[in-house]
Amino acid sequence: MSLAGRTVLVTGGGSGIGKGVAAGVVAAGGNAMLVGRNADRLAAAAEELSGGDGPGAVRYEPADVTNEDEVARVVAATTAWTGRLNGVVHCAGGSETIGPITQIDSEAWRRTVDLNVNGSMYMLKHAAREMVRGGGGSFIGISSIAASNTHRWFGAYGVSKSAVDHLMMLAADELGPSWVRVNCIRPGLIRTELVEPIMSSPEISADYASCTPLPRVGEVEDIANAAVFLLSDAAGWITGQVINVDGGHGLRRGPNMSAMLEPVFGADGLRGVVS
Numbered sequence: 022m023s024l025a026g027r028t029v030l031v032t033g034g035g036s037g038i039g040k041g042v043a044a045g046v047v048a049a050g051g052n053a054m055l056v057g058r059n060a061d062r063l064a065a066a067a068e069e070l071s072g073g074d075g076p077g078a079v080r081y082e083p084a085d086v087t088n089e090d091e092v093a094r095v096v097a098a099t100t101a102w103t104g105r106l107n108g109v110v111h112c113a114g115g116s117e118t119i120g121p122i123t124q125i126d127s128e129a130w131r132r133t134v135d136l137n138v139n140g141s142m143y144m145l146k147h148a149a150r151e152m153v154r155g156g157g158g159s160f161i162g163i164s165s166i167a168a169s170n171t172h173r174w175f176g177a178y179g180v181s182k183s184a185v186d187h188l189m190m191l192a193a194d195e196l197g198p199s200w201v202r203v204n205c206i207r208p209g210l211i212r213t214e215l216v217e218p219i220m221s222s223p224e225i226s227a228d229y230a231s232c233t234p235l236p237r238v239g240e241v242e243d244i245a246n247a248a249v250f251l252l253s254d255a256a257g258w259i260t261g262q263v264i265n266v267d268g269g270h271g272l273r274r275g276p277n278m279s280a281m282l283e284p285v286f287g288a289d290g291l292r293g294v295v296s
């Protein structure tokens with residue numbers, strides 16, 4: 022699954038899954054352009070990855086994926102770096118909403134949808150233009166099992182990630198004739214700083230374990246391995262797929278977060294009561 026000589030743009034590349042994916046790209050011989058909002062974090066990640074054993078090169082460009090002009094700029098910069106954009110792994114995303122739907126902050130809902138849905142569309146729109154011009158490529162969206170299995174009290178997150186799933190399938194259908202493959206990865210619980218509160222809760226981490234057939238937590242390398250495969254020629258006839266990388270969690274149910282949220286909203290609040 023060599024990516025030698027290929028250039029891949031990785032959003033959310035300064036930490037977590039994005040940084041892990043970038044490490045996988047570099048290890049496979051590809052050049053990784055890290056994109057994210059925090060320039061200092063990107064610089065630290067680029068320095069770390071450049072000092073590793075991988076033969077690929079690393080650069081970074083700060084940008085906010087909810088700003089279409091900034092997205093267009095970093096896509097152009099990535100293409101200009103080596104003359105060709107071969108792939109994108111769009112990891113940037115998140116949520117500002119957690120808690121009962123009857124108490125969601127509507128502005129936080131809009132910001133979450135803007136990040137996950139509109140940010141994905143902007144990146145796909147501009148990156149696909151370059152990949153079509155270059156004769157093809159591979160775009161990978163990072164979704165979540167919250168898109169397919171209801172995660173109570175996750176607010177806009179699962180809703181917006183299900184939109185990402187559909188966007189990737191739509192793009193695969195449209196862009197296939199130009200040899201641009203578009204797929205989506207749905208991670209389960211992956212060990213990152215973002216989920217540290219979940220990992221540190223005995224009740225919630227135990228519930229995740231009971232929902233996951235394979236008896237361990239996911240690591241960023243699990244997502245990176247799937248991404249490198251989908252970027253490579255080994256996946257040359259795969260497009261329009263949504264692939265769960267979740268230890269089998271998608272076979273069961275979403276997690277029970279009541280141990281964390283009931284002290285905040287109360288038992289009645291979690292079932293929609295607004296005082």
